[in-house]
Amino acid sequence: MDGSAAIERNREALKRILAMLVSMAGMADGGSTLPRRLHRAILRLLRPAEAAARRLIIAAARGLVVALPAARMRKPKPAIGRGPRAFMPVMPKKRRRCPQHARNLRLLDPLKRPFRPCFHYTPAHAAPRILSLDAPFRLLPPPPSPDDPVDAARLALRLEALGRALDDLPGQARRFAIWKARNDAAQQKPAAGRFRRLSPLRRGRPPGGRLSGYDPSADHPRRIREIDEILAHAHALAVYALEFSDTS
Template sequence: MDGTAAIKQNLEALKRILVMLVAMAEMGGGMPGAGGVGAGMPGAGGQFTFFPRKGEAASRQVLAEKSKLSPALTLPRHLYLAILRLLRPAEAAARRLIIAAARGIVVTLPPLRPRKPKPATLRGPRAFLPKGPKKRPKPTPRSWSLPLLDPPRRPFRIARRAVPAHAAPRILGLDFGAPYHPLPPPPSPNDPIDSARLGQRLAALTAALDDLPGQAQRFARWKARRDAAIARDGPVSGRRSPLRRGRPPGGRLSRYDPVATHSRKIREVDEILAHAHALAVHALDNHDSS
């Protein structure tokens, strides 16, 4: 099974979906009073455009423009949730394409560095000498990258039940002279939602799709480190597989079937995710059996 053509086809489809998500974010960011991601559409009066310019890589343009933004980025609630519903399966599909593209890549890890012994605690008169001022290093800009591992399931997490503020019971006392405080209104679809993290996830997905071979090398290094730890120390705690069991995150299809007919609830990103999941499972099984 040669999945090169399938990986390329799904990669191009994911790029189209990403362009659509970025366009949705720019539309919301260009609305009056919403300084969202990509508020620089023509006539929007924003700061920048999320689309790459001609002759430049998408990831470099996105990260360069992202560093110029102010932290106060908002999107309307309905648009924020619509983007999030498509972004999660797109990230899972990109992660699986990376795993499939890393099939057959062999990396050589550098030798482990010996740990430096911790300095002994100062004793005697030197322990009471004042220490000089510590020079704080300049903070380096954080580079966002697509996670290579699926988020783990939390079956034993207890969901906290909270009554929304607009539906809280009204308990009035006998003090009729007390001021009346009305309840806050219910959340509106147009309420501004902080979208700074959403923009970072879009930038990370853009960088991953723009450099799939480099991300495949990154996954191959992670797999080599994991295999070396297992060979050295035996079964180790933590993640042994980058994919979690069951349905992929955000997906609505349990398996890939190219000839099956689906309902209207199945989106294009669900079919891409199911196909990418099959490619990733095939690549992992062949690596482990070899």
């Protein structure tokens, strides 16, 4: 199965959808806010587009072998040189993400958290307006409107990251190959208390997609969009690429 032509065809389709999203957002005009209605409409297409691009990267990395540099062994400092800190517990250092990496497309699907507590909050327009028996009624803000302005800075970064990934698919494939090599090496020597991803894809339907499988001959209902078909095809390519790398 040679998926080079399929990857290129889906990449061009994603670039066309990305151009449409940028035009909808009006990022070329330098705007920093968008109406809530338009912001949500763009996110409904951007999320499956990101998932499809992520799967095209995985498919493009099939058979790519990278050599990881040897781990550097740091010689621990003597307790006398560390002073009082020698008797304090060592806390793991937090990794700092540089701005260059923050603008890159995520290589892993966000995991579902089924045990995450769900809090139900009363909206402002439905909350009681009496503070006490002696206090007067309090005027509450109106409910959110579809035309309210929403900050689009984060949305612009996600659109930029998607465009960078589609323009440099081989470079993104190398990023994924490096991550997979490091992840496979770390699974051979698991560290206590450290969680490792077994697969870059999460179980079930891809994020934002409406199709559970790819079938080019099937008749889809009207609610199925073009991005859903692209995502289903890219998901099939990514699953095949992961199975190929595991059996090689």
